[in-house]
Amino acid sequence: xxxxxxxxxxxxxxxxxxxxxxxxxxxxxxxxxxxxxxxxxxxxxxxxxxxxxxxxxxxxxxxxxxxxxxxxxxxxxxxxxxxxxxxxxxxxxxxxxxxxxxxxxxxxxxxxxxxxxxxxxxxxxxxxxxxxxxxxxxxxxxxxxxxxxxxxxxxxxxxxxxxxxxxxxxxxxxxxxxxxxxxxxxxxxxxxxxxxxxxxxxxxxxxxxxxxxxxxxxxxxxxxxxxxxxxxxxxxxxxxxxxxxxxxxxxxxxxxxxxxxxxxxxxxxxxxxxxxxxxxxxxxxxxxxxxxxxxxxxxxxxxxxxxxxxxxxxxxxxxxxxxxxxxxxxxxxxxxxxxxxxxxxxxxxxxxxxxxxxxxxxxxxxxxxxxxxxxxxxxxxxxxxxxxxxxxxxxxxxxxxxxxxxxxxxxxxxxxxxxxxxxxxxxxxxxxxxxxxxxxxxxxxxxxxxxxxxxxxxxxxxxxxxxxxxxxxxxxxxxxxxxxxxxxxxxxxxxxxxxxxxxxxxx
Amino acid sequence: xxxxxxxxxxxxxxxxxxxxxxxxxxxxxxxxxxxxxxxxxxxxxxxxxxxxxxxxxxxxxxxxxxxxxxxxxxxxxxxxxxxxxxxxxxxxxxxxxxxxxxxxxxxxxxxxxxxxxxxxxxxxxxxxxxxxxxxxxxxxxxxxxxxxxxxxxxxxxxxxxxxxxxxxxxxxxxxxxxxxxxxxxxxxxxxxxxxxxxxxxxxxxxxxxxxxxxxxxxxxxxxxxxxxxxxxxxxxxxxxxxxxxxxxxxxxxxxxxxxxxxxxxxxxxxxxxxxxxxxxxxxxxxxxxxxxxxxxxxxxxxxxxxxxxxxxxxxxxxxxxxxxxxxxxxxxxxxxxxxxxxxxxxxxxxxxxxxxxxxxxxxxxxxxxxxxxxxxxxxxxxxxxxxxxxxxxxxxxxxxxxxxxxxxxxxxxxxxxxxxxxxx
Numbered sequence: 001x002x003x004x005x006x007x008x009x010x011x012x013x014x015x016x017x018x019x020x021x022x023x024x025x026x027x028x029x030x031x032x033x034x035x036x037x038x039x040x041x042x043x044x045x046x047x048x049x050x051x052x053x054x055x056x057x058x059x060x061x062x063x064x065x066x067x068x069x070x071x072x073x074x075x076x077x078x079x080x081x082x083x084x085x086x087x088x089x090x091x092x093x094x095x096x097x098x099x100x101x102x103x104x105x106x107x108x109x110x111x112x113x114x115x116x117x118x119x120x121x122x123x124x125x126x127x128x129x130x131x132x133x134x135x136x137x138x139x140x141x142x143x144x145x146x147x148x149x150x151x152x153x154x155x156x157x158x159x160x161x162x163x164x165x166x167x168x169x170x171x172x173x174x175x176x177x178x179x180x181x182x183x184x185x186x187x188x189x190x191x192x193x194x195x196x197x198x199x200x201x202x203x204x205x206x207x208x209x210x211x212x213x214x215x216x217x218x219x220x221x222x223x224x225x226x227x228x229x230x231x232x233x234x235x236x237x238x239x240x241x242x243x244x245x246x247x248x249x250x251x252x253x254x255x256x257x258x259x260x261x262x263x264x265x266x267x268x269x270x271x272x273x274x275x276x277x278x279x280x281x282x283x284x285x286x287x288x289x290x291x292x293x294x295x296x297x298x299x300x301x302x303x304x305x306x307x308x309x310x311x312x313x314x315x316x317x318x319x320x321x322x323x324x325x326x327x328x329x330x331x332x333x334x335x336x337x338x339x340x341x342x343x344x345x346x347x348x349x350x351x352x353x354x355x356x357x358x359x360x361x362x363x364x365x366x367x368x369x370x371x372x373x374x375x376x377x378x379x380x381x382x383x384x385x386x387x388x389x390x391x392x393x394x395x396x397x398x399x400x401x402x403x404x405x406x407x408x409x410x411x412x413x414x415x416x417x418x419x420x421x422x423x424x425x426x427x428x429x430x431x432x433x434x435x436x437x438x439x440x441x442x443x444x445x446x447x448x449x450x451x452x453x454x455x456x457x458x459x460x461x462x463x464x465x466x467x468x469x470x471x472x473x474x475x476x477x478x479x480x481x482x483x484x485x486x487x488x489x490x491x492x493x494x495x496x497x498x499x500x501x502x503x504x505x506x507x
Numbered sequence: 508x509x510x511x512x513x514x515x516x517x518x519x520x521x522x523x524x525x526x527x528x529x530x531x532x533x534x535x536x537x538x539x540x541x542x543x544x545x546x547x548x549x550x551x552x553x554x555x556x557x558x559x560x561x562x563x564x565x566x567x568x569x570x571x572x573x574x575x576x577x578x579x580x581x582x583x584x585x586x587x588x589x590x591x592x593x594x595x596x597x598x599x600x601x602x603x604x605x606x607x608x609x610x611x612x613x614x615x616x617x618x619x620x621x622x623x624x625x626x627x628x629x630x631x632x633x634x635x636x637x638x639x640x641x642x643x644x645x646x647x648x649x650x651x652x653x654x655x656x657x658x659x660x661x662x663x664x665x666x667x668x669x670x671x672x673x674x675x676x677x678x679x680x681x682x683x684x685x686x687x688x689x690x691x692x693x694x695x696x697x698x699x700x701x702x703x704x705x706x707x708x709x710x711x712x713x714x715x716x717x718x719x720x721x722x723x724x725x726x727x728x729x730x731x732x733x734x735x736x737x738x739x740x741x742x743x744x745x746x747x748x749x750x751x752x753x754x755x756x757x758x759x760x761x762x763x764x765x766x767x768x769x770x771x772x773x774x775x776x777x778x779x780x781x782x783x784x785x786x787x788x789x790x791x792x793x794x795x796x797x798x799x800x801x802x803x804x805x806x807x808x809x810x811x812x813x814x815x816x817x818x819x820x821x822x823x824x825x826x827x828x829x830x831x832x833x834x835x836x837x838x839x840x841x842x843x844x845x846x847x848x849x850x851x852x853x854x855x856x857x858x859x860x861x862x863x864x865x866x867x868x869x870x871x872x873x874x875x876x877x878x879x880x881x882x883x884x885x886x887x888x889x890x891x892x893x894x895x896x897x898x899x900x901x902x903x904x905x906x907x908x909x910x911x912x913x914x915x916x917x918x919x920x921x922x923x924x925x926x927x928x929x930x931x
Contacts, residue, residue, distance in 0.1 A: 104808050105801050112794045248802065252810040255777055275781060281813030282783055383795070387762070427688065435691070471691050472621070 001303065002450045003028040004052040007058045009036040015203075016227045017058050019122065020077075024056070027299045037328055043480070046316035048072070050155045054305055057097075059224065061086070062334075064094035065348065066320045069312030074098070075302050079224025080106050085331065088113060088363035095349040096308035098301060102225045111349035113363065118301045120294055121249070122225055123287035124234040130234035133214040135274040138166030142213035144206070144228055146175045148184035148419070150221045151240060151262035157217055158189045159265040160258070161241055165192035169209060173199045201211055212234060214277065218247055221262055226250065231256070234288070236281030238273045250287075256280040256298055311348060334459040382424040382477060388434060390425070390502040401426045402479075413498045420448075420483030425506060426476050434474055434504035437467040439482075442498035448485040452478055452498050463500075474504070536569040540639065540647045540673070544593035544631070544656040545683050546604055547576035549583045550819045551759065552850045553651070555646050556737070560650045563738035568646070569928070570704045574635070578606055586900050593631050596655040597686050615658070622689045628730055636663055636671070643710075646930060650754040651716075653683035661704045674930040675711035677701070678735060681720050681847040681869075683921035698727050705730070712929040714922070716848030717869035722848055732770035733926040735921050736873065737853035743912055744830050746905050752897040754863075755832035757825060757851045759818065765838030767800075768791060768886050772808050773837065775890035780815025785897050787836075788828060793818040829858045834896050837864040838886055844868035852879070856915050859908035863892045877918075879911040 003024060011017045012034045024030050025337045031052070035043045037060075045063060048055065050071035057063055068074050076094050080103035083090070100105035107119040119272055122236050141157050148154075164233040172181050187194055198253040200206055210216070216232035218241035223229065226246050232239045233250065241247035243259035243283070251257030256279040259270050270276070286433040292335050327338035339357070346353040356363055383400055392400075392414035395406040404421030427434065437456065438449055440463050449456045452475065456467040534705060540559050546553035553575075561573040564825070575584065577591040584591045594611040595603065612623035615630075629713045639645070657677060664672050685693040705711060714733035715721035725732040747753070764787075773787050789799055789807075797804055797818075808815050816828075833856040849870045855862050862880035864871050871882045881892045 108794060108797060108804075110799065112798065142802070183750055247808050248805045252774065252777075252806050256811055279781055279811060282781065286783060286811055310562065417718060419612070472689055475688050 001028050001053045002051070003030050003302070005030050005032045006047055006057050006060050006063065007032060007034050009034045011058070014227075016225070021057070023295060023298070024302075026031075026295075028054075028302070035063070044317075044320075046070070046320055049310075054261065054302060056302070059083075061094060062090065062098050062323055063320070065323065065345075066316055068094065068096045068308045068440045069311040069314050069316055069319070069348070071308055073305035073307050075100060075305055077102070078106060079103070081220070081222045081224045084109075084222070084245070087335050087338055089342065089345055089357065090334070091115060092349055092351060092353075092363060093338070093341075093345045095224040096306070096349065098299070098305045102299065103245045112368045119295065120228065120298065121287060123284050123291050124227075124236045125288055126281060126284045127236070129281075133238070133277050135214050135238070135277060139164050139215050139270070139273065140166055140213045141168045141210055141215040141217055142171065142218040143168070143217040143242075144173065145181060146173065146219040147173065147182065147221065148181055150242075151220060151265070152217065152221060153184040154187060154194075155184070156260070156262060156265045157240075158187070160260060161215070161270070162189065162267060162270045163191060164199045164270060165189070167195070167213075169191040169213060170194070170196045171198070171206065171209060172196050188459060189408040200367055207231075210237070213237060214273070215240065217307045218242065230284075233280045234284040236277040236284075238270070239280060240267060240268070240276050250283075251280075256283045283336065289376075382426055385425045385427050385504070388427060388504040389409065390423070392500050395421070395423075396476060409442070409498045413500050415496055415498050416447075416482055416484060417496045420481055423480045423482070425480070427474060427478060428476075434506065435469055436505045438501075438503045438505055439465040439467075439500075440500040441465055442500070443458070445499075446485040447497045447499070448483045452480075468503075509893075514604075537641070538570045538645045539564055540566040540635070540641075540645065542574045542593070542635075542647060542649050542656060542660075543639060543653075544576055544596060544628070545651065545653050546589075546597045547578045547601070549580045553706040554579070554583060554587065555822065556650055556850065557589065557736050559740050560648070561588070562740045563923075564648075572618075572639070573634060578603060583805065592635065593656070594627050596628055596653070597683070597821075598924065605837060613845065619828070622687070624655050624689075625662070626660050628655035629662040630659075632659040632663035633666075635660075636667065636673075640786060641671060641673045643670050643672060643918040644772070645676070646676065647673045648678070649675040650678050651680040651682065652677045652697075654686050654697055657684075657697060658700055659698050661709070664709055665704070665707065669708060672709060675709065676927065676930075677713050679713065679715040679724050679732070679775070681716065688924045698724075702728060704884060710930070712926060714926045715846075717846065717873065719869040720846040720848070733922055733924055735922045735927075736848060737850055737857075738919060738923060739853070739916060740856040743909065746833055746859070746901050746903060747831055750782060751785070751786045752834070753786045753832045754836050754893055755828050755860075756836050757829065757854065758786070758790070760790045760792045761920065762796075763840040763843040764840075765840065765886070767803070768838045768889075769836075770803060770810070772836070772886065772889050772893070773810055773813055775887075776893050777810060777812060779890065779894055780897075785893060786812045786814070786831065788814045788816065790820060792815045793819055823859055829854070829860065832860060834880070834893070834903075835860045835862045836893070837862055838888070838889060839864065839868055839870075841865060846871065848873070853915075855879070856908075856912055859905070859912055861896060861904060861908060862909075863889055865889075873915075877911045877915045877917065878907060881884050 007017050010483055019120045021030060021032060038458055045066050049072055054073040055067045056075045057078060058077045059079045061076050061083055064074055074097035076097045077100045078249060089111060094239060099110050099115050101110060101117050101119050102122060104119060107117045110117040115360045143157060145153060154170060170185060174181055210231055210375050215238045218226060218229045221242045223246045224242040229239055229241060229250060230506055231248060239251060239257040241251055241259055242256060242262045242368055248259055253259045256276060326334045342353050392412055394400060395414035396408045398421040402422050404419055406416055406421055409415040441447060447465055449458060451473055454473060458467040525889055526893040543553055543557050546557050557575060564571050573589045575589045576593045576595045578595045579591055588800060598606055598610065612666050613629045615626045616621050618626045625927045629773055684697055687693050690696045706722045713724060714735040715724050716736060718734040721732040769789060771794040776785050791804055807813055837849060837851060846869050852874065856879045862872055862874050864882055865886060866882050866884050874880050875882045882887055883892050
């Protein structure tokens with residue numbers, strides 16, 4: 001089986017996809033094509049249909065429609081760091097492909113969108129026990145300084161470890177070669193040895209650094225896989241990493257590593273770094289075994305990718321050019337590009353996208369559709385109210401909100417302006433029969449509430465507004481409207497009510 | 508009539524079974540209709556339970572008919588010998604894929620109660636009684652009674668003379684008895700309807716999944732309620748003899764099954780067991796429920812020695828996991844399970860796996876009484892209990908499991924014999 005492996009040109013230098021290519025080469029006839037996103041239109045992917053049996057797109061997810069349109073079985077391997085912010089239309093356009101996710105969170109998102117995704121976790125081969133990192137002479141920290149501007153820098157190391165530091169080595173090789181890194185190399189603490197290096201000619205140089213340190217500061221805020229982190233885990237080093245994927249999918253805080261917030265780095269008093277290092281190493285042993293055991297599943301996953309219908313009559317060259325340029329321009333431009341092509345995406349994927357997309361390109365096929373009387377039209381039901389409660393955070397996040405706008409207010413509250421909001425939600429009767437709707441509002445606030453088209457009479461009890469529910473009014477699926485009931489003078493300047501919690505209660 | 512209703516620890520010989528069956532049969536064929544209108548999903552415990560009940564009573568009646576929702580996957584219906592029959596009354600809070608767009612109550616004239624779904628269930632029950640030409644010689648069993656299923660049946664029977672009313676067995680499990688929003692107090696309504704039906708001369712008998720629920724229902728109904736746990740058709744599985752001690756959280760992951768406690772439990776064990784001698788395995792929340800809990804789930808996923816399974820797994824996969832595990836963890840919510848039993852607990856007992864659970868649930872009383880595992884007062888005591896079990900010799904665990912299973916099965920067989928004997 002001939003497989004074309006399409007990869008980002010950056011990986012030609014970092015070699016971070018080599019482990020996967022090597023694995024594939026054990027089962028397939030693999031051709032590797034590096035694509036420079038800056039010049040993506042020059043790597044012609046429009047005439048590969050006859051040459052290959054399948055295509056693997058490694059981190060080049062946006063090219064999936066070009067490949068799928070040629071009727072080629074396609075496997076997309078997106079990376080969290082590059083693609084986690086992509087609008088749903090980006091994924092939906094690749095609906096005919098199979099996905100391999102190295103991030104659990106990305107896998108979850110793809111699964112929710114109805115994509116076929118195989119979740120994998122890669123580990124490096126662990127070192128022998130006697131070669132594990134040792135912690136008997138203090139903390140010797142290594143940082144490959146790739147994105148110091150993101151908060152992963154010497155200052156963060158000093159904040160985290162303070163007087164526990166014996167030495168710090170900064171491998172000063174930023175992703176942005178033009179970045180002036182001098183400000184990030186200024187120390188604010190004395191009492192430890194500080195050394196630096198820059199790009200090595202061979203990989204051995206960095207490996208020697210890993211061998212001579214026992215703490216690794218993971219170099220970026222978020223990762224696609226996190227190869228440097230995996231190197232350190234396999235050596236039994238103590239890894240400190242920003243609390244974001246994929247770090248938090250490998251490191252359970254304070255068990256086999258330490259997670260920190262790069263925006264506000266706190267202090268980590270590490271009493272037993274050797275125990276954390278040992279757990280990292282044992283976890284790597286287990287993880288590596290699991291990775292090896294997963295190889296047959298990966299091969300089956302690729303072999304089992306369906307051949308999509310060929311799209312004749314589509315100008316693939318124009319499509320590749322357009323999608324590459326839009327992607328290169330970044331978030332908003334790419335979103336607009338996708339939104340403008342929603343009809344084409346719907347046609348290519350067989351999805352009925354009408355009414356399912358919001359302005360940001362996010363897809364919600366379960367968006368409830370309500371009739372004038374408030375009863376749900378036939379079709380999918382709205383979201384379930386968790387434990388019969390709705391928090392301000394839910395409101396702010398737009399959860400359950402079908403109309404209107406909710407703004408964040410101080411102390412985590414949700415602010416609703418004079419126009420009010422409409423919510424749709426389901427209530428599970430097995431949690432008990434609700435007889436009362438309680439709203440906790442900010443002092444002075446008042447709120448008019450209608451449930452399923454009927455205005456509820458309320459009474460105030462301190463910060464609580466309590467509304468008795470007439471028998472039979474609350475259904476499984478419900479529509480609730482909340483509106484400020486402030487004084488006339490308030491309304492003139494735009495009345496508002498600030499809500500902290502909404503709760504359905506027995507009495 | 509001396510009936511063997513369930514299998515026992517020492518199954519009777521084939522000739523004994525034939526002799527008993529011959530003695531038991533009367534001139535009229537005795538038919539049992541096991542009804543579960545909620546059995547509409549291939550996953551979860553309804554299919555398994557209906558299958559278990561069917562097999563458990565197969566030797567005790569001339570004919571056993573297993574009736575499920577007509578929306579259950581056809582391949583599952585065929586594979587298990589079910590009859591797809593009932594409309595699904597609970598679609599608004601149990602989202603099922605592939606349901607027709609028009610809800611079953613649409614266009615139905617509202618009955619006096621104003622509850623259209625009651626009318627749908629009543630029409631279902633009429634069809635059931637007519638289709639099988641049911642008489643007083645027949646028996647209907649609801650192994651996990653649901654609100655509309657029961658109301659519909661009582662309504663339909665009220666329209667018929669006594670000689671065309673089968674004997675009714677209702678088994679409470681404390682789940683779907685209250686599954687409606689149209690009644691202020693659904694359980695009181697259901698119990699009132701049952702009491703009225705008894706007063707009107709309908710023959711029926713009750714049981715509940717746990718002794719605690721049975722006692723509570725008996726007080727409400729003012730009639731004895733038997734305690735019948737899950738019937739078993741499961742063989743005891745030998746404990747695995749590999750080095751790792753695997754703790755399994757069977758069944759779908761849910762908040763009321765303590766999913767949010769797992770990280771703390773697993774983590775404490777991991778800190779006390781750095782060599783990863785104890786492993787954990789659990790399904791994750793459904794994609795929808797998991798959406799706001801990504802950080803938490805990632806931390807579970809990152810913990811060495813933890814394997815997370817998809818939100819739904821097949822029955823074969825679940826059996827494989829039971830086979831591989833050494834103990835079953837059930838940190839279930841005390842309020843939700845105050846009266847409820849647990850199919851997982853019963854499966855674990857029959858497979859011969861010790862449970863670890865919290866005091867205060869109804870099924871924890873059974874765990875303690877039969878010696879089916881460890882009951883601890885608080886969730887923070889669970890890690891110690893896990894380590895304690897992991898340190899117990901396999902032979903001791905095996906012997907305890909066998910003894911607990913033996914006592915439980917003997918009582919289960921006896922309780923079903925006694926309960927179903929009430930129709931005589």
